Amino acid sequence: MPDLRSSPIRILIVDDHPVVLAGLTSMLSTQPDFDVVGSASGGEEALEMLRTRTTDILLLDLRMPGMNGVDTLLAIRAERIHVRAIILTSFETDEDIYRSVQAGAQGYLLKGAPQSDMVEAIHTVHAGRRYLPRHIAARLAERIMRTELTARELEVLHMLARGLTNKEIGNALLISGNTVRNHVNSIIEKLEVSDRTEAATTAIQRGIIEVPT
Amino acid sequence: MRITSSMRRGVLIGGGAFIAAAVGLIGWRAFVRNPIGAHFYQDSFVRGKAEEWTALGGTWELMNGLMRNDSDERGAKLITGSPRWRNYSVEADLSLLGQGDAGLIIRSGREEEGVDAYSGYYAGIRTIDDSLVLGRAEHGWREVTKKASIPGGIQPFARYHLKLLAYDCQIVAAITSASRPSPESIAITDPDCVPSGRVGLRSYRSGGTWSNVIVRPVDHDDLMAMLSNETDRGVRAPGIPPPSNSAFAPLAPLPALRPNVHVESIESLRLAYLARPAEATIRGVVILNAPMLFVQDSTGGVYVTQHQSPALKVGDEVEVTGMVRPGEFSSVIDNANIRVLWEGIPVAPVAVTAPQASTGKFDATFIEVQGRLSAKERGPENTLILDLEEAGQSFRAIMNPGRSAYVFDRLKIGSRVSLRGICVVDPAITNNLTPFVLLLRSSEDVNVLAGPPWWSTGHVLAMLAAILLLGVVSVFVFQRVENWRLRAVLDERERLAHEMHDTLAQSFAGIGFQLQAIRNNLPEREATIHQQLELASNLVRHSHEEARRSIAMLRPQSLESEDLLSALDLHARRLVEGGSVRVVSEKTGEARSIPLRVADTLFRVGQESIANSLRHANPSVLKIRLQYDENSASLQVEDDGTGFIPEDISQGFGIRGMRRRAQTVSATFHLNSTPGEGTRIEVTAPLPPRLTFATWPKFLSKYLMESWIHARPSKLSNSHSYRG
Numbered sequence: 001m002p003d004l005r006s007s008p009i010r011i012l013i014v015d016d017h018p019v020v021l022a023g024l025t026s027m028l029s030t031q032p033d034f035d036v037v038g039s040a041s042g043g044e045e046a047l048e049m050l051r052t053r054t055t056d057i058l059l060l061d062l063r064m065p066g067m068n069g070v071d072t073l074l075a076i077r078a079e080r081i082h083v084r085a086i087i088l089t090s091f092e093t094d095e096d097i098y099r100s101v102q103a104g105a106q107g108y109l110l111k112g113a114p115q116s117d118m119v120e121a122i123h124t125v126h127a128g129r130r131y132l133p134r135h136i137a138a139r140l141a142e143r144i145m146r147t148e149l150t151a152r153e154l155e156v157l158h159m160l161a162r163g164l165t166n167k168e169i170g171n172a173l174l175i176s177g178n179t180v181r182n183h184v185n186s187i188i189e190k191l192e193v194s195d196r197t198e199a200a201t202t203a204i205q206r207g208i209i210e211v212p213t
Numbered sequence: 214m215r216i217t218s219s220m221r222r223g224v225l226i227g228g229g230a231f232i233a234a235a236v237g238l239i240g241w242r243a244f245v246r247n248p249i250g251a252h253f254y255q256d257s258f259v260r261g262k263a264e265e266w267t268a269l270g271g272t273w274e275l276m277n278g279l280m281r282n283d284s285d286e287r288g289a290k291l292i293t294g295s296p297r298w299r300n301y302s303v304e305a306d307l308s309l310l311g312q313g314d315a316g317l318i319i320r321s322g323r324e325e326e327g328v329d330a331y332s333g334y335y336a337g338i339r340t341i342d343d344s345l346v347l348g349r350a351e352h353g354w355r356e357v358t359k360k361a362s363i364p365g366g367i368q369p370f371a372r373y374h375l376k377l378l379a380y381d382c383q384i385v386a387a388i389t390s391a392s393r394p395s396p397e398s399i400a401i402t403d404p405d406c407v408p409s410g411r412v413g414l415r416s417y418r419s420g421g422t423w424s425n426v427i428v429r430p431v432d433h434d435d436l437m438a439m440l441s442n443e444t445d446r447g448v449r450a451p452g453i454p455p456p457s458n459s460a461f462a463p464l465a466p467l468p469a470l471r472p473n474v475h476v477e478s479i480e481s482l483r484l485a486y487l488a489r490p491a492e493a494t495i496r497g498v499v500i501l502n503a504p505m506l507f508v509q510d511s512t513g514g515v516y517v518t519q520h521q522s523p524a525l526k527v528g529d530e531v532e533v534t535g536m537v538r539p540g541e542f543s544s545v546i547d548n549a550n551i552r553v554l555w556e557g558i559p560v561a562p563v564a565v566t567a568p569q570a571s572t573g574k575f576d577a578t579f580i581e582v583q584g585r586l587s588a589k590e591r592g593p594e595n596t597l598i599l600d601l602e603e604a605g606q607s608f609r610a611i612m613n614p615g616r617s618a619y620v621f622d623r624l625k626i627g628s629r630v631s632l633r634g635i636c637v638v639d640p641a642i643t644n645n646l647t648p649f650v651l652l653l654r655s656s657e658d659v660n661v662l663a664g665p666p667w668w669s670t671g672h673v674l675a676m677l678a679a680i681l682l683l684g685v686v687s688v689f690v691f692q693r694v695e696n697w698r699l700r701a702v703l704d705e706r707e708r709l710a711h712e713m714h715d716t717l718a719q720s721f722a723g724i725g726f727q728l729q730a731i732r733n734n735l736p737e738r739e740a741t742i743h744q745q746l747e748l749a750s751n752l753v754r755h756s757h758e759e760a761r762r763s764i765a766m767l768r769p770q771s772l773e774s775e776d777l778l779s780a781l782d783l784h785a786r787r788l789v790e791g792g793s794v795r796v797v798s799e800k801t802g803e804a805r806s807i808p809l810r811v812a813d814t815l816f817r818v819g820q821e822s823i824a825n826s827l828r829h830a831n832p833s834v835l836k837i838r839l840q841y842d843e844n845s846a847s848l849q850v851e852d853d854g855t856g857f858i859p860e861d862i863s864q865g866f867g868i869r870g871m872r873r874r875a876q877t878v879s880a881t882f883h884l885n886s887t888p889g890e891g892t893r894i895e896v897t898a899p900l901p902p903r904l905t906f907a908t909w910p911k912f913l914s915k916y917l918m919e920s921w922i923h924a925r926p927s928k929l930s931n932s933h934s935y936r937g
Binding site: 015017018019020021022023024026027029030031063090111112114115134135138139 | 714715718719720721722723724725726727729730731733734754757758761787790
């Protein structure tokens with residue numbers, strides 16, 4: 001247990017479901033070092049509260065009508081509000097996990113998790129670390145893998161960064177220009193960029209490839 | 214539901230558009246195909262085409278830019294135009310080919326073959342009493358006659374211009390000629406008039422020629438203009454014809470017969486003049502005047518060449534004098550001198566069979582013969598040639614171009630036809646290709662008895678192709694509808710999953726938190742209540758798990774992109790995550806695409822059995838195997854867990870559900886389990902056979918059959934499976 005008892009952790013709960021909201025509020029309020037400063041039933045309401053109340057931890061549901069969890073996270077980032085967010089959801093897909101972590105979530109919890117996990121998660125995230133249960137971490141890794149470049153794509157990317165045309169790359173790798181184009185399209189998709197130039201610069205920035213000499 | 218209704222709307226719109234287009238097309242074609250769709254028509258008959266005219270009796274033929282009827286039939290008609298024409302005039306140049314009358318019909322309807330077998334108005338010129346005639350035919354005849362004061366009376370072969378106008382219930386006819394340029398006219402007011410109808414040419418007891426037919430709409434001014442020229446204002450209503458107009462009115466005096474001439478029978482010419490050609494005289498009736506002249510009497514027929522005689526027409530009784538040249542089967546009279554004795558009625562044909570005609574017995578005579586049309590072609594000088602067959606005997610028929618061309622074009626190969634014409638066996642005409650040739654007088658000599666049989670090779674092939682096409686289309690449509698239906702099911706499941714996620718699962722979570730809160734606040738000493746709350750918490754957590762699992766089961770997996778086995782493998786690995794169970798999956802056989810319905814079913818059954826294994830059997834290895842065969846796909850899930858006695862549990866809800874799911878795609882479901890040795894389930898689903906050129910007809914019939922058989926049961930069981 002971290003020794004932060006002196007100042008309780010201020011928590012804001014966001015969930016569109018009233019039963020969850022009530023239950024969570026009751027449960028977390030019983031914890032001596034937690035202070036539930038508010039509960040909101042939607043993203044807009046949560047943003048409103050975050051602007052006026054100092055909050056340490058945001059417990060955020062992913063699926064909500066209107067502004068969903070990821071949207072709310074992005075809006076918080078856009079407004080530069082300082083709060084650490086834990087996603088609290090009852091159902092998870094790879095894409096949900098991936099997108100919420102990308103949007104800046106520090107933790108990911110299932111609603112079925114026991115009280116102890118939840119308390120631990122809040123303390124961990126409040127202490128500035130990430131909290132991801134093991135199986136969720138595994139799935140996140142797997143999802144990230146999917147956007148990783150294959151060996152061939154890396155080769156193509158290297159040549160691309162040196163300014164070679166598709167045809168030249170094709171000649172060098174002994175494949176057709178069309179195949180090169182497919183690889184390039186795949187690279188652009190995986191790096192989530194809009195063109196080949198951006199693909200090269202992004203790849204260099206992220207350290208996927210080294211600056212060509 | 215959404216898909217179905219939009220589909221239905223699409224079908225409705227498509228169907229409507231198709232029908233509208235079809236109606237438009239038909240209307241447009243009818244308008245364009247009918248050259249007289251407009252209320253104006255002109256035909257000088259110079260083009261040599263007149264397919265828009267319909268003949269009722271007579272031998273109507275185009276000749277030298279004239280429409281010509283050679284027959285002396287009483288009341289031969291040629292009709293064209295629209296039955297909706299109301300106020301209009303029709304005019305034409307016409308001349309008579311003999312003693313009788315000829316003219317124009319206006320507002321004609323309900324036409325049939327026969328003397329006055331139509332309903333409408335007729336105006337004509339008549340030689341017998343030199344009169345202009347106007348009257349109404351209503352399958353009977355009422356007329357107003359008028360003596361035309363034309364110098365010299367009405368003469369055969371003279372040219373007259375006749376105009377006939379109908380406006381409201383007033384009908385006016387006027388005639389002019391070269392010798393009398395100011396019109397002679399006649400008018401009637403018919404209180405109960407025929408309101409509209411077509412136009413026609415008509416002759417009565419005489420042939421005639423017509424040209425420059427013009428039909429144009431008229432108004433009241435046109436009527437008044439014509440009435441102002443009317444010379445006879447006395448008669449205003451049609452009455453009973455005067456006795457002088459009887460069909461049996463006396464003809465012009467006969468030319469004196471020369472009693473001293475020795476007249477021979479045609480049959481006798483052949484024998485008598487065999488040795489020594491000489492001049493002879495015969496009497497007979499003209500049976501063909503163009504392109505060759507044939508004369509026939511009661512003993513036989515003869516071909517007459519190089520005759521000098523004005524316009525002969527079929528039916529004329531003539532006296533022919535010339536040099537006899539006997540032929541093999543009939544004679545020829547050369548350098549003939551012909552005198553018309555009488556205008557008679559054409560000779561009736563002799564009905565014979567083709568083999569009889571080929572004997573030569575009927576050479577140069579007018580016969581009627583039946584045959585099946587085997588080919589048609591265009592011969593030299595634009596003649597139209599029909600090749601026919603009857604009782605193994607082939608023969609030819611030759612038609613003159615002109616009006617016949619239209620009939621010729623419409624004759625279908627394979628039709629059974631009856632032909633009337635002059636039988637000719639002369640090799641000069643037959644070219645020794647067929648034993649005899651039939652020279653047809655006009656297109657009216659061709660009667661189609663029956664069209665070509667429908668089971669001709671082309672038709673049967675076309676029908677087979679149509680049936681196959683229909684089959685393919687219906688299979689395609691059926692598959693599309695099935696897919697739509699399945700998509701609707703998947704959509705509904707997705708909706709249900711959302712619904713459960715939003716209500717049930719959330720509520721469990723909320724209640725769980727609430728229970729935890731109560732426990733947190735409860736003093737430590739209330740041990741019993743703590744225990745009960747602990748139990749309640751566990752129950753809620755368990756229910757939450759169950760709900761989550763149900764939701765997961767309901768979520769449609771992206772089976773189209775991922776393949777079935779990896780989807781199941783992933784599912785199993787997720788369930789065992791962090792545990793010690795090893796998941797092994799393998800694929801055997803040649804992978805191929807599985808219909809969405811089958812894939813979904815296999816996936817659900819696999820999911821359920823994996824869940825059962827992990828929940829109850831406590832296995833260390835879980836094997837998932839997907840096996841592709843020629844006509845089936847088989848999924849096996851096997852564990853090495855505790856197992857059970859199948860009899861005890863096979864009625865359990867889970868297994869029953871799996872079995873029922875399998876049945877919806879006609880799959881077989883097998884469960885083997887022995888306590889202590891593990892459990893193994895196997896679902897084998899039939900797949901449609903691969904579509905290749907050689908297998909697809911088989912596939913088609915089988916698929917159609919199965920679709921019928923499974924269409925209903927699958928609906929029922931599907932609705933069950935949604936409950937679980």
